[in-house]
Amino acid sequence: MNESRTILVADDDRAIRTVLSQALARAGYTVRATSSASTLWRWVEEGTGDLVITDVVMPDENGLDLVPRIKRIRPDLRVIVMSAQSTFVTAVKAAQRGAFEYLPKPFDLKELLAVVARALSAPASPVAQEGGEAEGERLPLIGRSPAMQEIYRTVARLTTTDLTVMITGESGTGKELVSRALHDYGRRRSGPFVAINMAAIPRELIESELFGHERGAFTGALARGVGRFEQAAGGTLFLDEIGDMPPEAQTRLLRVLQEGEFTTVGGRNPIKANVRIIAATHRDLRQAIRQGLFREDLFYRLNVVPIRLPPLRERAEDIPLLARHFLDRARASGLPAKQLDQSAMDRLRQHSWPGNARELENLMRRLAALYPQEVIGGDSVHAELAEAEPLADPETRTSETLEQAVERHLTTFVAAQKDGLPVRDLYERVLSEVERPLLRLALAATRGNQIKAAAMLGLNRNTLRKKIRELDLPVVRGLS
Numbered sequence: 001m002n003e004s005r006t007i008l009v010a011d012d013d014r015a016i017r018t019v020l021s022q023a024l025a026r027a028g029y030t031v032r033a034t035s036s037a038s039t040l041w042r043w044v045e046e047g048t049g050d051l052v053i054t055d056v057v058m059p060d061e062n063g064l065d066l067v068p069r070i071k072r073i074r075p076d077l078r079v080i081v082m083s084a085q086s087t088f089v090t091a092v093k094a095a096q097r098g099a100f101e102y103l104p105k106p107f108d109l110k111e112l113l114a115v116v117a118r119a120l121s122a123p124a125s126p127v128a129q130e131g132g133e134a135e136g137e138r139l140p141l142i143g144r145s146p147a148m149q150e151i152y153r154t155v156a157r158l159t160t161t162d163l164t165v166m167i168t169g170e171s172g173t174g175k176e177l178v179s180r181a182l183h184d185y186g187r188r189r190s191g192p193f194v195a196i197n198m199a200a201i202p203r204e205l206i207e208s209e210l211f212g213h214e215r216g217a218f219t220g221a222l223a224r225g226v227g228r229f230e231q232a233a234g235g236t237l238f239l240d241e242i243g244d245m246p247p248e249a250q251t252r253l254l255r256v257l258q259e260g261e262f263t264t265v266g267g268r269n270p271i272k273a274n275v276r277i278i279a280a281t282h283r284d285l286r287q288a289i290r291q292g293l294f295r296e297d298l299f300y301r302l303n304v305v306p307i308r309l310p311p312l313r314e315r316a317e318d319i320p321l322l323a324r325h326f327l328d329r330a331r332a333s334g335l336p337a338k339q340l341d342q343s344a345m346d347r348l349r350q351h352s353w354p355g356n357a358r359e360l361e362n363l364m365r366r367l368a369a370l371y372p373q374e375v376i377g378g379d380s381v382h383a384e385l386a387e388a389e390p391l392a393d394p395e396t397r398t399s400e401t402l403e404q405a406v407e408r409h410l411t412t413f414v415a416a417q418k419d420g421l422p423v424r425d426l427y428e429r430v431l432s433e434v435e436r437p438l439l440r441l442a443l444a445a446t447r448g449n450q451i452k453a454a455a456m457l458g459l460n461r462n463t464l465r466k467k468i469r470e471l472d473l474p475v476v477r478g479l480s
C-alpha cells in the first residue's frame with residue numbers, strides 16, 4: 001500500500017541515511033537519499049517525492065532554510081525536520097517555516113514511522129492566499145518580539161521533559177494556547193490534552209471532576225464517573241484558573257503530586273497518576289498565598305517551571321503580525337478577506353489592549369464582518385476601538401475582579417502618598433472606602449429598608465445603623 005509513496009531523505013550522516021532508508025523500505029516506501037541540500041532541492045523542483053525528511057545541518061545549506069522554499073513551490077509537500085540540536089528554537093523555527101513535524105535526534109524509528117504515516121495521510125492544507133501569511137498558517141504561536149522569543153525558548157526546552165509548568169498572564173494573553181503548544185510539541189503529544197477550568201465548575205464538584213467518583217459517592221452520583229486525571233492518562237492535564245481552586249481540592253491535588261497516585265471520590269484503591277500538569281492563572285498567586293487562599297506547598301509543586309506571558313501592550317511590535325494572523329483566521333472561518341493599511345496598523349499600536357490577544361482577535365473579526373471595503377483604514381479601526389472603549393477602559397473592564405480593581409486603586413493611592421504626608425490609619429481608611437459604597441448599594445437595592453439591607457449584608461441591624469451613622473450615609477426612606 002505504501003509502494004507508490006516516495007520519500008526524499010537528506011542527511012549528511014551516512015549511518016542515519018542507511019538506517020532510515022532501511023526502515024522506510026521495510027515499511028514499503030520508496031526511498032531516495034542524499035547527503036546534500038542541493039540534491040534534495042533538485043528532486044523537489046523536479047516534482048518527485050511525496051514527503052521530505054531532512055536534517056538541519058548539512059554541508060551546503062541549512063535544512064531549515066529549505067523548508068519555506070519547498071513550501072513555496074510545492075505547498076502540499078510535507079517536510080519532516082530532524083535535528084541533533086534539540087533546542088526547541090529549532091523546533092519552533094521548523095514549525096514557523098512550515099515543517100510538518102520536528103524530530104529531535106536521536107529518535108525512535110517507530111516514532112519516525114508513525115510521523116511519516118501521519119504526514120502522508122493528513123489532509124492537504126488550504127492553498128495559501130496571495131499576500132497572506134502562508135507560513136504563519138500553521139504556527140501555534142504568533143509574535144517575533146523578544147518577549148515571545150523567550151517564551152519559545154522556554155517552551156522549546158520543555159519539549160523533552162514532563163516538568164510541571166505554571167503559566168501566568170493577564171486574561172487573553174494566550175495561556176491556553178501555550179499550554180497546547182507545550183503538549184503538541186512535547187513528549188506526550190500522542191496522548192490526550194485535557195483542560196479543566198477551576199473557575200467554571202461549581203466548587204463542590206471540582207474534586208469529582210478532577211479525580212472521578214464512585215457510584216453513590218454523593219447524592220446524584222448514579223454511576224461511576226471518570227475524572228480528568230484518568231481521561232488525561234498518558235497526556236497533559238491543563239488546570240486553568242488554578243488560583244480559583246477550593247482549599248480541599250488543593251489539598252487533594254497536593255497529595256497526588258507528592259504521591260503520584262490518586263483515589264476517586266468515594267473510592268479506596270489508589271490509581272497511578274500518569275499526567276503532565278500545566279497550570280495557569282491570571283491571579284497573583286503569591287498574594288493569594290499571603291491571604292491564605294492558596295497553599296504555599298502546592299504553589300511550589302506547581303511552579304516548577306514558571307512561564308509569564310507578557311501583556312500585548314508590552315510587545316506592541318507583535319500587533320501587526322497578530323492582526324494579520326487573526327484576519328487570516330477570520331477568512332478561514334468564512335468571513336471576507338481583509339487587509340489593514342498603515343494608518344490602521346498605527347492605530348492598533350496606540351491601543352492599550354486590556355483584553356490582550358483575545359481583544360485583538362475579536363476586533364479583527366468585527367472588522368472583517370462589518371466593513372465592506374477590502375482595505376481597512378485607521379478611521380475604521382478608530383471607530384471600532386472607540387465603540388468598545390467603555391469596556392476597554394480599565395475602570396470598567398469586565399474581566400477585572402473586585403480584588404484586582406481594589407489593588408489597582410490602592411497601588412495608585414499608596415504611590416501618591418510616597419512623597420507627601422506619611423499615611424496614617426491606612427487600614428481603617430481603606431475599609432471605610434469599601435464600606436461606604438457597599439452599604440450605599442445595599443440600601444439602594446432595598447430602597448432604604450435597613451432591615452432588608454442588614455439581612456442582605458449579613459449584618460446585625462444595630463451594627464448597620466451604627467455604621468450608617470459613622471459613615472454619615474444619607475438615610476433615604478423607601479418609596480414603597
Ligand SMILES: Nc1ncnc2c1ncn2[C@@H]1O[C@H](COP(=O)(O)OP(=O)(O)OP(=O)(O)O)[C@@H](O)[C@H]1O
Nearest residue numbers: 141142143170171172173174175176177282357358
Ligand atoms: N501568540 C499568539 N498567537 C496567536 N494567537 C494567540 C496568541 N496569543 C493568544 N492568541 C489567541 O487569543 C485568544 C486568547 O488566547 P487564550 O485563550 O490562550 O488566552 P488565555 O490567557 O488562556 O485567556 P484566559 O485567561 O481569559 O482564559 C485565543 O483565540 C488564542 O488563539
